[in-house]
Amino acid sequence: MITLVRTNSTNKDFIKLVKDLDSFLAVTDGEDHAFYNQFNQLDTIKHVLVIYSNKIPVACGAIKQFDTTTVEIKRMFTSQQARGKGLASKVLLELEKWASELNYKRCVLETGIRQIEAIGLYKKNMYVIIENYGQYAGIEESLCFEKIIIK
Numbered sequence: 001m002i003t004l005v006r007t008n009s010t011n012k013d014f015i016k017l018v019k020d021l022d023s024f025l026a027v028t029d030g031e032d033h034a035f036y037n038q039f040n041q042l043d044t045i046k047h048v049l050v051i052y053s054n055k056i057p058v059a060c061g062a063i064k065q066f067d068t069t070t071v072e073i074k075r076m077f078t079s080q081q082a083r084g085k086g087l088a089s090k091v092l093l094e095l096e097k098w099a100s101e102l103n104y105k106r107c108v109l110e111t112g113i114r115q116i117e118a119i120g121l122y123k124k125n126m127y128v129i130i131e132n133y134g135q136y137a138g139i140e141e142s143l144c145f146e147k148i149i150i151k
Helices: 012-037 087-101 116-124
Strands: 002-007 047-053 056-067 070-078 106-112 128-130 142-148
Touching: 002 087, 012 047, 012 056, 012 070, 047 087, 056 087, 070 087, 087 106, 087 116, 106 116
Parallel strands: 070 106
Antiparallel strands: 002 047, 047 056, 056 070, 106 142, 128 142
């Protein structure tokens, strides 16, 4: 049984999943991980989604205000044992829905060029590549995406 829970960044299951995410990224991003990690502090994230499978936390994601009309998708992760079941798309779609309910019009996100599965996920869910924004401008290892969300 799959359950989606809207929560915040103090949720202990979210924190555990994020630690797993950081461990995964430390391997895939290598020495670049420290650069990216500085932009992922949990205290600035107020809208978090955790997916449970049979009461076990297996996937997460969050949105954070980017500007008055835009949210940034943050901390997307699916645990190794739960991959390949469409949970990441469920997280993404629920975050988009939540953002729309909060009257945002657009989602943006950044992922690393080595995150092949993430890039595929975002393209499959109709995100388009944009020029790197903010702190990612000029960073060759970053790939930024956006999606216009409609109510």
